Amino acid sequence: MTVSAIECLIVSDFNCENLAGYLSHQRMLQLQASCSSFGQLWPTLLELGHSHRSTCADVLVVWTRPQGIAPITGEAIGNGQLQFAIGEVDRFCDTILAIENRFKHVFIPLWVLPTTQRGIGFADLKPGGMHWLLGRMNQRLIDNLSQSTRCFALNTQKWIEQCRVNAFDSKLWYMAKIPFHRSVFQEAALEISSALCNLRGSNRKLLILDLDDTLWGGVLGDVGWENLRLGGHDAIGESFVEFQFAIKALKQQGVLLAIASKNEDSVAIQAIENHPAMILKLDDFVARRINWNDKAQNIVAMVEELNVGVDSVVFIDDNPNERERVKSACPEVLVPDWPKDKMEYVNALSALRCFDKANVTSEDSARTQMYHAERKRDAAKKAVGSVDDWLASLEMVIRVERISESNIKRATQLLNKTNQMNLSTRRMTESEFLEWCNDSSTFAYAFSVSDKFGDSGLTGVGTIKINGDEARIQDFVLSCRVFGRKVEEIMVSTLVDAARLSGVNSVTAIYIETERNKVTRSFFESSAFVREGDTFSWSTESFYPFPDWVVVSRPPEVSAAQDN
Amino acid sequence: MKKLEETIREVMEVAIAELNLGLPHSLKVSGDYDEQLFGESGQLSSLDTVNFLAIVEEKLNETLPSPIRLIEELMQENDSVLPTTIGELARFISNLVRN
Numbered sequence: 001m002t003v004s005a006i007e008c009l010i011v012s013d014f015n016c017e018n019l020a021g022y023l024s025h026q027r028m029l030q031l032q033a034s035c036s037s038f039g040q041l042w043p044t045l046l047e048l049g050h051s052h053r054s055t056c057a058d059v060l061v062v063w064t065r066p067q068g069i070a071p072i073t074g075e076a077i078g079n080g081q082l083q084f085a086i087g088e089v090d091r092f093c094d095t096i097l098a099i100e101n102r103f104k105h106v107f108i109p110l111w112v113l114p115t116t117q118r119g120i121g122f123a124d125l126k127p128g129g130m131h132w133l134l135g136r137m138n139q140r141l142i143d144n145l146s147q148s149t150r151c152f153a154l155n156t157q158k159w160i161e162q163c164r165v166n167a168f169d170s171k172l173w174y175m176a177k178i179p180f181h182r183s184v185f186q187e188a189a190l191e192i193s194s195a196l197c198n199l200r201g202s203n204r205k206l207l208i209l210d211l212d213d214t215l216w217g218g219v220l221g222d223v224g225w226e227n228l229r230l231g232g233h234d235a236i237g238e239s240f241v242e243f244q245f246a247i248k249a250l251k252q253q254g255v256l257l258a259i260a261s262k263n264e265d266s267v268a269i270q271a272i273e274n275h276p277a278m279i280l281k282l283d284d285f286v287a288r289r290i291n292w293n294d295k296a297q298n299i300v301a302m303v304e305e306l307n308v309g310v311d312s313v314v315f316i317d318d319n320p321n322e323r324e325r326v327k328s329a330c331p332e333v334l335v336p337d338w339p340k341d342k343m344e345y346v347n348a349l350s351a352l353r354c355f356d357k358a359n360v361t362s363e364d365s366a367r368t369q370m371y372h373a374e375r376k377r378d379a380a381k382k383a384v385g386s387v388d389d390w391l392a393s394l395e396m397v398i399r400v401e402r403i404s405e406s407n408i409k410r411a412t413q414l415l416n417k418t419n420q421m422n423l424s425t426r427r428m429t430e431s432e433f434l435e436w437c438n439d440s441s442t443f444a445y446a447f448s449v450s451d452k453f454g455d456s457g458l459t460g461v462g463t464i465k466i467n468g469d470e471a472r473i474q475d476f477v478l479s480c481r482v483f484g485r486k487v488e489e490i491m492v493s494t495l496v497d498a499a500r501l502s503g504v505n506s507v508t509a510i511y512i513e514t515e516r517n518k519v520t521r522s523f524f525e526s527s528a529f530v531r532e533g534d535t536f537s538w539s540t541e542s543f544y545p546f547p548d549w550v551v552v553s554r555p556p557e558v559s560a561a562q563d564n
Numbered sequence: 565m566k567k568l569e570e571t572i573r574e575v576m577e578v579a580i581a582e583l584n585l586g587l588p589h590s591l592k593v594s595g596d597y598d599e600q601l602f603g604e605s606g607q608l609s610s611l612d613t614v615n616f617l618a619i620v621e622e623k624l625n626e627t628l629p630s631p632i633r634l635i636e637e638l639m640q641e642n643d644s645v646l647p648t649t650i651g652e653l654a655r656f657i658s659n660l661v662r663n
Contacts (some may be wrong), residue, residue: 015611017586017611017612018586018615020588021585021586021587021588022585022586024588024589025585025586025589169618171618171635172614172615172618175614175635176610176611176614176615178611178614178615182582182586182615182618182619185586186585
């Protein structure tokens with residue numbers, strides 16, 4: 001499959017060619033960036049609104065200086081000027097919101113002022129100051145765009161702080177109308193390209209950590225857990241605590257944590273459980289390999305155990321030899337170069353950007369818990385004889401709902417992140433998917449699964465499109481966490497019932513092969529559907545069978561289909 | 565101690581590598597001392613030229629014992645004597661530092 005480059009249009013009131021250049025050179029994805037003509041901010045934005053083309057590019061970046069929107073000078077600012085500036089910000093946002101549908105994603109860096117612009121000095125954040133007005137303008141921009149699912153305000157100040165040189169280059173400004181040092185544009189390009197990666201579902205899911213000199217200071221086997229450098233009145237110890245807090249925050253956002261460490265398992269567990277300054281607890285980790293085996297092999301074993309892709313893994317280890325070994329054995333694993341200075345660990349983690357996401361769903365926050373519940377299920381599976389007996393013992397409940405604004409965030413996340421059980425592997429933005437689901441010829445359902453061990457949350461998405469006498473299953477997406485538990489059958493049955501209700505005679509599923517969705521073909525091959533090549537079909541004259549030991553709660557229209 | 569010409573050559577190489585990171589894929593500066601880069605018949609646009617000179621000035625000032633104002637000095641020159649190749653620019657810098 002050929003991957004076409006993402007087209008990015010940059011509209012600015014200054015020379016932004018540098019950003020276009022750096023974006024086009026990003027390694028994370030193939031980007032083709034271009035800039036609108038210099039000095040043509042408003043004409044370009046207005047023209048985009050009147051363009052007859054339904055889409056103009058994949059991505060729009062609108063980067064302006066505050067002076068390009070409203071007069072912002074060193075003079076004291078009165079109420080009238082404030083109202084005028086806010087009105088101009090509203091006009092700017094309205095213009096962007098009017099054209100947002102022509103792009104998949106729109107990025108708007110917040111406004112900043114050069115450090116030489118001190119306004120009235122130390123009191124410039126009081127009403128009437130330039131920076132006070134700047135703050136009000138930025139807040140208005142953020143508020144105006146907060147409801148949009150396509151528009152993201154970006155924190156320019158962060159890029160300026162990261163670049164560690166004089167970010168505002170007056171020489172470049174006077175000579176070429178480039179306001180920033182190139183490193184600001186480099187940071188911006190990095191942020192935008194990693195945001196695009198994450199919005200397209202390629203963010204990382206699993207963080208595998210070493211222990212000694214990574215999660216704590218010192219070699220556990222040599223010094224014992226009581227003497228590890230962790231917390232206390234010690235700069236290094238304190239930095240490890242901060243690092244653990246940062247990792248814990250990632251866990252709350254849905255990143256899975258695991259340990260790969262060369263240590264004695266029992267000794268390491270003792271340290272994790274007993275050290276009073278440990279922020280990360282044993283329960284925070286979904287898997288661990290604490291032994292003397294090769295770390296690359298341990299990582300592969302954990303990836304298989306957790307059923308995640310190798311390309312969703314990040315491995316952090318202070319030891320460069322271990323990093324090299326994992327890099328060469330598992331090139332898809334992201335192994336960042338790691339600073340020698342322990343006090344730089346938090347910065348290094350934050351600079352990765354690979355765990356970023358557009359929003360955090362309740363499923364994200366509970367992900368670790370769900371994996372622990374999965375462990376209990378596995379244990380029960382071993383204790384019970386047949387698979388059917390085991391499944392029946394789970395007391396499964398499946399809740400089926402129409403996809404709507406209330407669940408679209410998670411449904412889109414699942415659509416974009418699921419690779420294995422995914423019939424067509426199409427990727428859509430939240431607004432595109434919602435629009436598609438709301439179409440009168442579409443039936444779109446979200447499937448949430450729970451059992452006696454816990455709630456797995458919204459883990460399935462199934463949609464059909466009615467076309468004449470036939471319904472086509474467009475999306476058939478199921479999280480790997482609930483594969484093989486007959487949720488697939490409930491999904492198919494629901495979609496068949498919805499199709500029957502629409503009066504069509506048959507339902508087809510066309511399998512579109514990717515490198516990673518072979519399990520989807522296997523499911524349809526083993527299903528009761530009739531196969532012809534990669535097309536699978538079912539006559540709506542018959543109900544699609546599903547096990548009676550699953551409690552299913554479905555929307556009235558499909559429940560009626562079964563009752564009748 | 566390194567000879568001045570050697571220092572300038574190293575700075576040029578670093579600056580070209582940095583410049584290339586931001587240029588379109590179709591345009592790459594080779595670093596050849598005789599390649600026409602600047603001016604009307606040069607490969608680089610005026611914007612890229614400014615970017616390149618800013619990088620060179622920044623890198624020189626990180627390396628040389630006393631700072632130079634390359635861009636300002638170039639702007640004071642008559643158009644007919646402005647460098648059009650990296651080789652000419654290197655000679656211009658060398659003279660500037662020596663004087």
